[in-house]
Amino acid sequence: MVNQDDPRVLRTRQLIREAFRVLLQKKEFDAITIKDIAQRATINRATFYAHYEDKYALLEDITEQAFHKMFPEQVINAQEFTGEICNQLILLTHNYIVNFYQICRFDSKSIATLVDEKIKEMLQQMIESIFLKGDTSRMSEHHNAKIISAMTASAIYGAAHYWFMFRENDRTDLLVNIACPYVMNGLGLYRNCDE
The missing domain is CATH 1.10.10.60 (Homeodomain-like)
Known part of the structure; x- marks a missing residue:
């Protein structure tokens, strides 16, 4: 060992x-x-x-390490899922996707699929930990927090990935203005996403 x-x-x-x-x-x-x-x-x-164990384990380690380094202290220590936390998660997810796709050759769909799944999993874990710290009654059961965090992570990741793949400009402010209200409304916790 x-x-x-x-x-x-x-x-x-x-x-x-x-x-x-x-x-x-x-x-x-x-x-x-x-x-x-x-x-x-x-x-x-x-x-x-x-x-x-193999190159897949290495890829997972690199992905996880790089993504965790991007989480700001404010997100790590968040006690509730606010519009500001949502904004930061959208931006860091987009930035990670941009950085990773620029560093690596993504001629292979297998690596893109592996990296995408790992990012979604880590994003979901971070969101779930924030939900479980908060006082949201819908999150009182761990199972509810898992489902809602999975949906929230998918929405954030999907928006960030789409923005990277299909937008010609890098106007991440527009990405946040579109995605944050959608996510917050979906949670029933809509707050001003500029807070």
Whole structure:
């Protein structure tokens, strides 16, 4: 078992992640092999497997790590789901999608699907944690919070992804002006999204 706090382990994992990022810019995900990653990271394949089960686990780790770094303290510490929190989640989701798609070659639908699902899952978890902290009576049951956070995350992610894929301009203020009232109205918690 690998000690996750060991500086050598952290350094090796960083080498692996960086090698993978570089390869994603040059090759399709499906064409990248563990051998490619190991060679680029200047490690052997056994070392790679000591850290990651496969390239899918590596992709998931990179996606999760990058997305979590984007959450501002205000969102992490939010006690209720307000218009301002909704705005921030819409913008950070859009920014993450833009950044990730610009870094990686998305010729393969498999990587796009994997990354999209991971982002939606993390967004849902963050929204659920905010709902469970609040005093909203509809969220009193954990099951209700899961369902409502799944729907909210899907709406936010869907709007941000659509904006990235089909808009020619980068007017994220328009994205927020469209998506935030929709999400807040859907929750029955509509507040001014500029608050």
